[in-house]
Amino acid sequence: MKTVSSIVENYIKTKPFLLNALSLGIINLTSLSRNIMTELESDFGKEVKQGAVVMALKRLTEELDFRLNHKINKVIKNIGEITVRSSLTDYTFAASDTVLNKQADLITDINALPDIFYTSSRGVNETNIVVSNSINHLVDKHFANEKLIQKLDNLASITVKLPKENIVVPGIYYFIFQRLAWEGIIINEVISTSNEFTILVSEEQVDVAFKVIKDLKN
Numbered sequence: 001m002k003t004v005s006s007i008v009e010n011y012i013k014t015k016p017f018l019l020n021a022l023s024l025g026i027i028n029l030t031s032l033s034r035n036i037m038t039e040l041e042s043d044f045g046k047e048v049k050q051g052a053v054v055m056a057l058k059r060l061t062e063e064l065d066f067r068l069n070h071k072i073n074k075v076i077k078n079i080g081e082i083t084v085r086s087s088l089t090d091y092t093f094a095a096s097d098t099v100l101n102k103q104a105d106l107i108t109d110i111n112a113l114p115d116i117f118y119t120s121s122r123g124v125n126e127t128n129i130v131v132s133n134s135i136n137h138l139v140d141k142h143f144a145n146e147k148l149i150q151k152l153d154n155l156a157s158i159t160v161k162l163p164k165e166n167i168v169v170p171g172i173y174y175f176i177f178q179r180l181a182w183e184g185i186i187i188n189e190v191i192s193t194s195n196e197f198t199i200l201v202s203e204e205q206v207d208v209a210f211k212v213i214k215d216l217k218n
Helices: 004-013 016-023 029-044 050-076 099-110 133-142 172-182 206-215
Strands: 082-094 118-122 126-132 148-161 189-192 196-202
Touching: 004 016, 004 029, 004 050, 016 050, 029 050, 050 172, 082 133, 082 206, 099 118, 099 126, 099 133, 126 133, 126 148, 126 189, 148 206, 172 206, 196 206
Parallel strands: none
Antiparallel strands: 082 126, 082 148, 118 126, 148 196, 189 196
């Protein structure tokens, strides 16, 4: 059965930026309720009292404050080492029967090279390789016969070590990526393991992105 509280919560959950603004307490609830009344009444199927909407928003705001401040923030403030690497190139190749063999050949070539960045991920239809641009010529050589979908130069990586609690607390990645989105940071790639993630951004934006993530700990 639909209630005013349930339709208000469902509406707010579809608006990520509004959801976060509510959690920060920076929205006038009366003005917000006035602006969303028409949509809420359409969903509810009958007239909704503005006072009931305001009360539902107030309760939701209090719940959000608890969830974010007492769970997510605890994890965020325990973010560990943040590592930045620059001068990277991001290759995306179409998946094929030979692409793994090409990767093996590339790894053999770079295995003895010091301070080389290399990471790879494979999707259903694409294979992604990120390398230091000093070895671009090796990638170009080994993958010459593969279908290149995209190549992006002048990238930098930011690797963030997360506390182990990150795997049991929902919303950690959303919280971080939302802050980056607010600053207009374009994320070219996301690479993750259980307790760390790496984002690729342009070298022009890496300083801002680093500051955003670092400031989350404060």
